[in-house]
Amino acid sequence: MTLNRDFFVAVFFLVLVVVMYAASYSLPEPMFNQLASxxxxxxxxIPLGILSLVLLIQSQTSGLEAATFSDLKGWLRDNxxxxxxxxLFFGFLYLMPLLGMLLGGLLYVFLTLCVLGGWQPRQMVLHIAISAVFVVGMxxxxxxxxxxxLPEGTILRVY
Incomplete structure (x- = not known):
């Protein structure tokens, strides 16, 4: 058995899927022919579990190197x-009561795009446009x- 990064990721997601699937049995039963919760x-x-199982099998059959945790500083820098x-996501959740879903979502998506895509002015204009279209659209x-x-927050009352 090879203990590489894919193995640990697959095991994590398999455990998560099993726990979440078991927790889904505690959700309330539907009333009046509604779709079950x-x-x-x-x-x-189910697809996440299947894909995690495939990743687990691939991690054992591929020739990936074993995970080493000796260089923690390098690992943190790489990730x-x-x-x-x-x-940013936990900040979005923390600020949800204040900003609401609309303003918080706009800020979260914009900052995430800037972190991943860069902070140049031309890119930031594109990030603002993407944030506005997708967050306001959804x-x-x-x-x-x-x-x-949806949560509206204390700054902007929508309803």
Whole structure:
């Protein structure tokens, strides 16, 4: 058995899928012929579990080198972007009561695009456009077309 990075990622996601799938049994039962509340979580978890299993099998059959944790500083330097994206996401969640889904989503997507794509003025204009189109578009679909009440925050009252 080879203990490489893919092995650890696959095991992590397999454990996550099993725990989340088991937790989906505690979701409430639907009323009045509605779609069950566990439907979409399970629809997502089943392919994720299958892909994790495929990754686990591939990690054992491929010739990847074993993971070494001797150079922690180098590993942190190589993985700065994922850590920054997680920090931005948790900041988005923390500021959700203040900013709401619309403003918080705009800020989160813009900052994430800038962290990953660069801070040059031309790129920032493109990041603003992408953020505006996709966040406002998704917010409009969910709140206006589907009638989902999204968090509005204390700064901007939408409803």
């Amino acid at each position: 566990w439907t979409w979580p399970r629809v997502i978890l 700065t972007n994922p850590f920054l994206c997680f920090v 917010w409009s679909i969910f709140s206006l077309a589907l009638g989902v009440v």
